[in-house]
Every structure is written in C-alpha cells, then in structure tokens.
Amino acid sequence: MDFVIRNILYLICVCFLVTLFYSCSNINEKKVSPKLSGRLGSTTISQIQSAIPVTISRVKPKTKFSSPQELEVLGPVVQFSDSQRNALLNLLLEDNSYQFEFTKKCIFYPEFMIRFGADSKVILLFSPSCNQCKFYTSDGGILLDYGPSKESFADILSL
Amino acid sequence: MWKSLWSKGSFCLAASLLICAVFSCSTLPAADLHTIIVGDTDATDLMPGLKFDVNNMRAESKNIAKYSGLKLKEKVFLGDNSRTSLVLSQLKNLQVQSNDTILFYFTGHGYRTRSKLDNPWPNLFFTFEDYGIDVNDVVSILSDKKARFVLIINDCCNTYLSEAGAPFLAKEMVHGFKATSNLKKNYQNLFLNSRGIIVIASSKIGQSSLCTEKGSLYTLAFLASLDIETKKAPNIVSWQTVLDQATYKVELKAQKYDEEQNPIFLIE
Numbered sequence: 001m002d003f004v005i006r007n008i009l010y011l012i013c014v015c016f017l018v019t020l021f022y023s024c025s026n027i028n029e030k031k032v033s034p035k036l037s038g039r040l041g042s043t044t045i046s047q048i049q050s051a052i053p054v055t056i057s058r059v060k061p062k063t064k065f066s067s068p069q070e071l072e073v074l075g076p077v078v079q080f081s082d083s084q085r086n087a088l089l090n091l092l093l094e095d096n097s098y099q100f101e102f103t104k105k106c107i108f109y110p111e112f113m114i115r116f117g118a119d120s121k122v123i124l125l126f127s128p129s130c131n132q133c134k135f136y137t138s139d140g141g142i143l144l145d146y147g148p149s150k151e152s153f154a155d156i157l158s159l
Numbered sequence: 160m161w162k163s164l165w166s167k168g169s170f171c172l173a174a175s176l177l178i179c180a181v182f183s184c185s186t187l188p189a190a191d192l193h194t195i196i197v198g199d200t201d202a203t204d205l206m207p208g209l210k211f212d213v214n215n216m217r218a219e220s221k222n223i224a225k226y227s228g229l230k231l232k233e234k235v236f237l238g239d240n241s242r243t244s245l246v247l248s249q250l251k252n253l254q255v256q257s258n259d260t261i262l263f264y265f266t267g268h269g270y271r272t273r274s275k276l277d278n279p280w281p282n283l284f285f286t287f288e289d290y291g292i293d294v295n296d297v298v299s300i301l302s303d304k305k306a307r308f309v310l311i312i313n314d315c316c317n318t319y320l321s322e323a324g325a326p327f328l329a330k331e332m333v334h335g336f337k338a339t340s341n342l343k344k345n346y347q348n349l350f351l352n353s354r355g356i357i358v359i360a361s362s363k364i365g366q367s368s369l370c371t372e373k374g375s376l377y378t379l380a381f382l383a384s385l386d387i388e389t390k391k392a393p394n395i396v397s398w399q400t401v402l403d404q405a406t407y408k409v410e411l412k413a414q415k416y417d418e419e420q421n422p423i424f425l426i427e
Binding site: 060061064099101102103104105106107108109129130143147148 | 315323370
C-alpha cells in the first residue's frame with residue numbers, strides 16, 4: 001500500500017515539475033493566436049518574437065507609396081525598452097487586437113514604422129487614419145486592421 | 160361604283176397608315192442603359208471582394224435591362240483598364256440620348272481632403288496610377304449629358320488624408336434570372352420612368368467603407384435592397400425606399416463589426 005501511495009506521489013511530483021519546466025521555458029514566448037498565425041506565418045512570428053532591438057520612427061512616403069523602401073524617416077528613431085517591447089509583443093501577437101472580417105476601403109498611408117531586429121527582417125507600418133497596419137517581410141506585405149485595439153496601439157505609437 | 164371604290168380605297172389607305180404608324184411606333188429605337196462599371200482591382204488588399212462587386216453589379220445591369228426594356232450598353236474597367244484617363248474619356252465621350260439611363264459604379268479605395276470642405280463626395284482612388292477622380296467631376300460630366308436618369312454609386316471610403324499625402328486628382332481637361340410579375344413594372348419605374356440624378360457615397364464624410372471577402376458592404380446591401388424592392392407590388396417602389404433600405408442594412412452590418420458606416424445619397 002505504501003509503495004502505491006509513494007508511486008502516486010512520485011508521479012504527481014514529476015507532472016508538477018514537467019508543467020513548471022514548460023511554463024518557464026515559454027515565459028518569453030507569447031502564445032500566438034491562430035488567425036494571426038494563419039495570416040503572418042510562423043517564420044514571421046518567430047522573427048518578431050526574437051527580434052532585438054525593436055525601434056519606432058515617424059515616416060512619410062517620399063512620393064507614391066508601395067514599399068517601406070520608399071519612406072522618408074522623420075525625426076528620431078526610438079528604441080523600445082524591454083518592458084515596452086514586451087507590451088508591444090503582447091498586443092501585436094494577439095488575435096483580439098485585430099478584426100479579420102472585413103477590410104476598410106481606405107488608402108494605406110504609413111505614418112509610423114517599427115523595425116524588428118538589426119537586420120529589419122520584419123517591418124511594420126501603421127496607417128492610423130483607418131487603424132490599419134502592414135507587416136512587411138521579404139515575401140511582401142500583409143494588411144491588418146487593428147480597430148479593436150486602436151487605443152492601445154495609439155499609446156505605443158505615441159512613444 | 161366609283162364612290163364605293165373610293166370609299167373602300169380610302170378605308171384601305173387609312174388602315175395602311177394606321178398599321179404603318181403602329182409599326183413605326185413599335186420599332187422606335189429603345190432607350191439605352193449605359194453602364195460604366197469601374198473596379199480598381201489593382202488594390203490587392205481588397206481582393207477578392209472587388210471582383211465579386213463587379214460581377215454582382217454586371218449581373219444586376221443585365222437584370223435592369225431585361226426587366227426595364229432598356230438596351231444594355233456596358234463598359235467595364237478592370238485591371239489594366241482601370242485608369243483615370245480611360246474612365247474619364249469614356250465618360251466624356253459617352254453618346255447619350257435624352258431618354259437614356261446612365262449607371263456609373265465604382266468600387267475600390269476612396270479618400271477626401273480638408274480642402275473639399277462641405278463637398279460630401281469622396282475622391283475615387285486608382286492604385287496603379289496613385290491618382291484620384293473627384294466624384295464631383297463624374298457628376299458634372301454625366302449631368303451635362305442630359306440623360307433622362309443618372310445613377311452614380313461610389314462604394315469606397317470617405318476618410319481624410321492630409322493634402323500633402325493625398326494623391327493628385329486626374330482632371331480630364333473637363334473640366335440568374337428572377338421571375339415575378341412585378342419585376343418588370345418595378346424595374347421600369349426605377350430605371351425607365353425615373354428622371355434626374357442620384358449620387359451615392361457608401362460612407363459619409365470622414366468614414367471608412369468596409370469590404371468583406373464576398374464583396375463590399377454597400378454594394379451587397381444596395382443589390383439586396385434592389386432585389387427585395389423590385390419584387391414588391393408595383394407603384395410602392397421608389398428610389399428613396401431602395402436607398403433607405405440599403406443604408407439601413409449597411410449601418411446594421413457595420414454595427415455588428417463594431418464599426419460605423421453611414422452611406423449618403425442625393426436624389427435630384
């Protein structure tokens with residue numbers, strides 16, 4: 001009988017330790033929501049998660065806008081602190097931050113640019129007039145509507 | 160005898176004249192329905208919704224022609240043809256008779272600038288060129304055609320862009336089959352017997368217009384409203400009802416998305 005109880009306790013301890021290990025190892029990896037994952041792809045998401053530094057700047061299109069290369073940077077480039085970066089990732093990688101049902105028929109006019117990593121493998125542009133943002137990678141741009149969390153994004157953009 | 164022959168002859172002559180008159184009336188050239196349908200399919204972020212819009216509007220044009228008796232003359236601007244110069248020159252060179260109907264339809268991005276002041280209509284955006292057309296210009300060109308009835312539908316945003324960031328405006332130196340007995344009369348009332356001009360923007364000043372994968376909210380609502388209203392008893396259908404219903408549908412649908420989209424229209 002003692003042997004059985006000891007084994008059960010042993011099993012419970014092992015389960016607890018395994019759970020603890022997994023939760024600690026994922027502490028810096030924001031769980032990505034499925035809709036967003038479907039749009040951006042796992043590679044882009046892991047690039048965003050691991051990117052350091054993350055910077056933000058005001059921008060405007062030089063003439064006709066079609067890619068981040070055609071933007072003029074206005075003013076200083078600000079680097080996110082660790083806590084700011086975490087807050088950004090929490091917001092950015094959450095399905096509830098976006099709506100996926102419709103697209104607004106507005107012109108995308110970028111006013112802010114966030115660069116992820118020194119090599120800027122991912123660039124995120126914001127067009128606040130219609131609460132739209134575009135993730136750029138080497139594969140092109142993905143447009144998203146951040147209407148549901150526009151206030152939180154406005155706070156981040158005002159850094 | 161001569162008298163009898165004369166009276167028979169005059170009767171035949173009168174009958175022939177009457178028959179000729181009937182035939183000439185029945186073979187009078189039918190009034191035309193000129194449709195100009197523009198889909199800025201270069202706006203890839205709005206695809207495939209825009210393609211659905213264009214296909215739906217083309218199908219509806221065929222319905223309008225079929226039930227109203229108007230002869231359809233269609234011009235569609237898509238992809239490489241969706242260019243400001245081509246659209247404007249089509250509008251400018253459109254040959255219209257006084258009993259014709261014109262339907263202009265645009266689906267794509269739209270914008271406005273502060274300098275438009277209280278002009279409620281948006282500018283239509285052409286992605287490839289990065290140029291716009293002021294709806295006021297479309298109204299002005301089509302009004303000058305003196306057609307019996309003009310319907311101008313603009314399904315696009317009406318949100319502000321800064322003057323510096325706004326695209327230039329192109330100024331063309333211009334300055335399935337339904338089967339109910341009511342359809343024919345209703346389509347005729349709306350498209351054959353109406354006079355004047357109707358201008359529609361899918362959202363009011365400063366607002367966005369929404370587009371789903373199945374098409375734009377306003378276009379879908381307009382076509383649904385037209386479909387419902389034309390099936391009603393004749394003589395109660397009016398443009399006011401069609402457009403009120405479409406507006407209501409859009410507002411309701413947008414609310415479900417936690418958005419506001421209030422279409423505007425002018426009936427003159």
